[in-house]
Every structure is written in structure tokens, then in C-alpha cells.
Amino acid sequence: MAVKVQRPDLHRIIGKDFAALSYLVALGEGLFPRLRAFDLPVIVREFANSLERETDFRHEAHSMVLIRAALADVPDFWIPDVIAEASTGKVLTMEYSAGERVDLYGKNHPEAMPKAINTLVKLMLHSIFEEGLFHADSHPGNVFVLPDGRLSLLDFGMTGELDEAMRESLTRLLEAVVNGDARATTEAYLEMAPANEQVNRAALVVDVKAVLYEIHRHSLADASIGNAFEALLRAGSENGVHNPGEFFLLTRAFIILESMIRQLSPGHDYMKSFQEEIARRKAQHFSLGRIQDKTTRLAREMERLFSDAPSDTRRILRRFAEGNLGRVQSPGMEALGDRVSNNLERLASSVAFGSLVVGGSLLLFAQMGGWHHRLGEAMVISGILGMVIRSLGAWLRNRRRP
Template sequence: MAVMIDPEKSSLLRAAPRLIQILRVLARHKFLGALRGKNHWPPPHEVRETFEELGLTFLKFGQVLAMRRDLLPDAYIDELELLHDQLPAQGIDAVRATVEIELGAPLTKVFASFSETPLAAATIAQVHEATMHNGRHVAVKVQRPGLEAMIATDIAALTYLVALGESLFPRLRALDLPVLVREFANSLNRETDFQREARSIVLFRTALADVPDLWIPDVVAECSSGTVLTLEFSAGERVDIYARLHPEAMPRAIGTLVRLMLQTIFEEGLFHADPHPGNVFVLPDGRLSLLDFGMTGELDEPMRDSLTLLLEAVVKGDARAATEAYLEMTTASEKVNRAALLLDIKAVLYEIHRSDLADVSIGDAFDSLLRAGSRHGVHNPGEFFLLTRAFVILESMIRQLDPDHNYLGSFREEISRLTAQHFSLARITDKTTKLARELERLMSDAPGDTRRVLRRFAEGNLGRLQSPALEALGGRFSRNLERLTGAIAAAALVIGGAMLVLAPLGGWHHILGETMVISGIIGTLIISIGALRRDRGRR
């Protein structure tokens, strides 16, 4: 089964021992000093080492934070970018057990040969080379056992830590950290669901079938499940190694990389979010092979249309059009300072257009837009961060493969082709047809809707606020005040207990501290359950 994490349903009580362990690690790496203000933050290397020590979930969370230059200073981002996915490989017995449970047959019955030494071992899974009984050469991706319970516990602990931080430092609420944790949990859900990855591979193979210099390994469906994914074997070598031996082949390879990235984004609303050299191989016949679709993003049609307009505005240096297109891609909010945002985007575009074309980066431009938006109250969607990360990784790889390549030239050529297609007669006709249907529906519904509004107006009940509504509002205010008081008391117990646990006193101080931490967590759980029951009762 694939891992499914729901932070709302994860038990805080179950996470209590893990929470105490996390607090101890944070104290050892000087995080408690951050309670005194930004000037007392731990050094960047301590932050990275903390995530490494806390294990798989926090490694992944650190990688997510590394995409958020709008939240953290550059020194911390640079350090978090050093976090890597490599972990010691699990033994062949654990791998065999997972495969046999998931596929419902002994390993030797499914595969004629199965290498005990993995080709690669990362945080979520490891890959083994194998041969099927029909002679088909395959790669088998096997998920690490026990991920579901471990990740669910860590997400529960993270959720509680964020809630505690917001109660202590209300200014943190502007950062939308609970939303960040929820998006992180959803990202882990996607990355650990191998059935979703298999569907993504099928979609990418279909979308890129007309790209002649590209091959994507097919899924072997009968040997795949939620935690085991079997693919055709890619018998090539990493593109960065190939580039050192065959530099003359790189312009063509880079053109293919740019095309596959932009074509899937604008035509299918899909993108590979981790296009680093380890996921791009060169086959013996010179074609590229794209691997690992565990981290992909999706853009709906309105967002793709806005992205097209945004890129066009960035190229033209039109700050007003870029601002409008950017805001169309984000969640609307009355708190957005549009005038200040426009000024910042003007400055971003000015820097882009005064730079040497060889130094211009689409990923860095997107990153600057995200930072400007966050400063002025914009709630950026998670997919936009993922897309920005994908461009940054792709551009970094291209500069590594061929430092002298005119990347923007390849980009402009492909974006021109896609823009012409975007505004083609067939597409305009399709959109016009959809608009006509919507107008037809509006015209048919309008008379009835108008009669109902006029009838309510004549009866005098249009917009009337009944007294029971006022009473309900007062009741909600009272209940929320009670919840807030209880939450502050629970937070005080957790903080006081944590200080006793972390103090080098030992003995009864340590026991009392752990009792206070657990009591605070239980109090929070009781408040949450009570609120949930009242909410359900009102429905």
C-alpha cells in the first residue's frame, strides 16, 4: 500500500515520544536560542545537521524549505540545498519481503534474476536490476518498509511544533506555516504512491511521444503496485558523465531537455520537478532517457494561460502585465499591496534586462517574483514553488553540461513555437465555443434567478440578519475564547516541561518535565477533539 498521511488525523499523543526526541535534538543544535529573536538563530550548518539527524521526513522537509527563499535568508537556503537523498541500502531480505507481499508471489517466480546490490538507495526507495522470465530487462523500485507510521508520526509532531510556534510568536502566522506543512504532507503522499508515479509515466510518455531524441522507460504493470514499481531498464550513462566524453552532442541534448520541459508544461500541464543529472541518461543510440517521476507537478489550464502571459511579459519587460499575470496564478487576498508589488516587479525586470543574456535565469526570475509576492501579502501556490525549483535545477544542469550554450536561445525558440500554438485558430475556436456555452447557460438561468431575488426583495427578507444569527455569533466568539485560553495553558505546559527535560538536572526534574509535556499534548488533543465535535454538531 502507498503511504497516505493526514496531519489532521495523526494522533498527537502517539507523537509525544518523537516530539520529546525532536526537542532534545533542537536544543543540542542551539535552536532554543531562536526564542530570543532572529539574532540568536543557530548557524546555517547547525540547521542542516539538525535535519540530517532527525531522519527521512525532516530531510525531505529541509529540501522543501530549500525552495522557499521567500521565508529564509540565503545562507540557510544554500546550506539546506546540500541535503541529499542518499541513505544506507536496506538488506535483500527486507526487499524480498516487500516485493513478495506486494506482488503476491515468491521473488523467484516473478523474476528470473534479481540483483541483491541496489543500483541506488534513496530516502523513499531503492532500485534493483532484474530480469523477467520472458527475458525482459527491468529496474525494480522498492519502497522502504515502515514509512507510513514513521512519516505520520513526524507530520503530527511537525504540525504541533508549528501550532506551538504560532501561539508563541503570532508574527509567524503571516508565513502560513500550517499550509506549508499540509503541502509537504501532500507532497510525501504523492512521492510515496508508486501507482500515481506509474500513471505519471504513462502521461509523460504520451505527451512526449513526438520528441524524437527522447525515450521514457515503460511501466511493467503486472509487476507493479503501490510500493513496488517495475520499469524497462535504461541502459545508458548519466548525462553529466556523457557530456565530458562527448561535448559535441550537448547542444542537441540541451534542446531536447528544454523542449520536453516546456512542452509538457504548456501542452499537458505536467512537469518533471527534479530534472537533475542523476535522472537524465544518454542511451547508446544518443537519445536521452528521463527517469524518476516520483516528484512531478501539475498546472491547470487557467494557471498555464497565466504562466504564458507572465513569461511573455517578463521577456518584454512589461511590469504591469507581469504583475497581473502573476496575481492570476496565486490565491487572491485583500491584504496584497499591489502598488508595492508592482514596484518590486519593475525592479526585478530591470535587473533581468540590464544583465548579460548569458547570465539570465528563468528560475531566478521566478524566485524573485515569489519573494516579492511574499513580502507584499501574496499566498503563492505550492505548484509555483515546485515549478521554480524545476527551472533552477534544469538551468543548473544545462550550465554544467555546456557553460557556453545559449540557453535562452533554446528557450525563446521553444516558447515561440508553443505561444504560436497557444493562440492558434483551433485553440481560439475551442475557447470561443466554451465561452458561448457559458453565456447560453447564463442567459437561460438569469430570468429565474432575477425573479427569485425580486420576490425576496418584495417580501422584505433580502439581506436581513436575524437575531438568532447574532446569538450564534456571540456563542462562537465565547467558545473561541475558551479554546484560546486552553491552548495557551497547554502550550505553557509543553514549554515548561521541555525546559525541565532539556536541563542537565536529571532525577525527578526529568520525570516532571516529560509529564508536563505529555499533559500539554493531551490538553491540546482534548481541545482539538472538542472543537471538531462542536463543528460536526453545527453541521
């Protein structure tokens, strides 16, 4: 077994250091207002939170257990298990990883590095997109090669978490960066950042175009997702975007991973491995199971809207009639409630049919072929027919109305 013991008085030392750092940041922003565009307090706060999590071994143990369970079926990979009964907030006991640092192993076994790199890329993207929990400090000292050739990942003190909505936006962001689409990159980036009315979107698109130009003017094999994210964070800060802390950790994770890959195998085409995983993620995003799940959720929301909207509308109008205007019987008000309810029902059905057209169009534009194409055609046709039928019904009702 391996035991990790925390140094004494570590929390007090870290607290003093961050108090001094926060004071210097505030002083710098006061003297140089342009520094406020870089969100330095956010960076310091995220760094402090990250260090606080890293020095609480209970958090590290919890992250190890979660990631170990999530990646249990991944071949050529192993994470040591936590020995919970011998662990506390300042002592972490785990299984011993009888391996060799990946950089030292690579010097003697360079032929094994391409496979190791592909495994690292797959692990990184799988943990981000599938689990939303990723290792943010995968430098060579935390990656070992076991005697049987498997990789072992250690030190889970610094981890990041992404919810499902942010993972969806990140998928679109990465695809847009690889494709060099500045507008799509900007929109996906702004989905990940908190809403802010001060954002200069036009200037941000221009800066994003410059970032993507720098990436794509060289061979894509030499591109760096980490550097692209770092430039994107800087462009966003300069144009009023308040970057989320998770994005800083994600950028750090990619920069460290890419640095290690170039150290292990300088000639390896990292972006090829990366694009393969993005393509797999895209195919999974448009899988039948995923579409069925989203369709079921949409149907439930629509059903709730259909069932609740008319009664809610009547209730609000009735309270308005009885409250502000006194206890008055108002047939006109009830008739208005009926008309508003009917309009809401038509609006909801129009949204549902429009969603079918948009979803089907996405499948067709994805050009994935096979059943994806047939399903896309069926969704588009169903949505258009639904809208036509709804329009005819409304036209007939209007003709019968005196």
C-alpha cells in the same frame, strides 16, 4: 527490467520528521512574527504532500504512464514503460533504461550537449503547457542518454500539476518576465495565486520591478527563470500573497533544470531555447483552432445567458411579488420584469460585441501578420458594427416609447 523497492518503515520515519519540522515552524513564527510572511507552513505542507506522493509508487506509476503517453511523439526522447502486474504501492517495476547519466555522457561527448539541452527545454515546456503535468526533479541522476542518442527521463515520484487556467496565467507571466514588464508580471502572478484582500498591490509592483531589474541588468543569456520565480515568490509572500503549492514545485523544477544545463554546457544560451519555445506557445495560443474553440465556448455561454436570463428574471420577480407581498397580481411588477430582461439581453450582447473588439485587438497587437491580422481586423469591425447597431436599436425603441 528495473525494480524500485521502498525501504521499510519509511512512512513512519517521514511522519516523525515532518511533525518535528511543523513544530519548529510554528515555534519560529511565534517567536519571530515576520516569518509568517514567507508562508513556511505552506512550504512544509507542500513538501510533505510531495514526499507522500513520491513514496507511493502507485502515484509514480500513474504519472509515468500519463507523461509517457503525452510525450510519445516527441523525437529523441524515451520514457520506460511500467510493468503494472509486477508493481504495487511499495514496488515499482519498469523497463530497463540501458543508458548513461547525462552529466557523465557530456564529459565524453560535449558536442552532443546543445541538442540534449534543447530537447530538455522543449520537454519541460511542452509537459507544462500542453499536458499540465511536469517532472519536478530532473537532475542529472534522472536523465540518461541511451546508446542511440535519445534522452531517457526517470524517477517520476515528484511531479506537479497545473490546470488550464494556471497554464494560461503562467504563459502571460513568463512572457512578461522576459519582456521586463513589471505590471503585467504582477497581474499574471496574482492570477496564479489565491485571492487575498490583504495583498499590497502597490508595494508588490515595486518589488517586482526590482526583481525584473536584477534580471535584465545583465545579459538575458545569463538570466534564470527559476531564480526569477523564487524572487517573485519571496516578494509575494512579503506583500500578503499566499503562494500556491504548484508554484513552489514549478520554481523547483526550473531551478534544477537550469542548474543541470549550466553544469552540462556553461556557455549554452539557455534563454534562447526558452524564448523560442515561448514564441511557439504564443503562436499556438493565437492559432485558428484555439480561437475557434474559445469562440465556440463563448457563444455557448452567451446562448445560455440569452435563453435563461429572461425567464429566470421573471421567475424571481414573480416569487417576490407572490411571496413577500402575498398573492397579488401586479402588472407593474411583470412590466418591471420585462424591462429587466430586455436590459439583460442588451448587456449580454454588449459583452459579446466587446469581446470581439478585445479579442481582435489582441490579435492585431500581437503583430503576427498573415491571416491572424485579417482575422483581428474582422473581429474588431464586427464588434464595433454590432455595438453601433445595438445602440441604434435602443435609441429607436426609446423614441417609440410613450
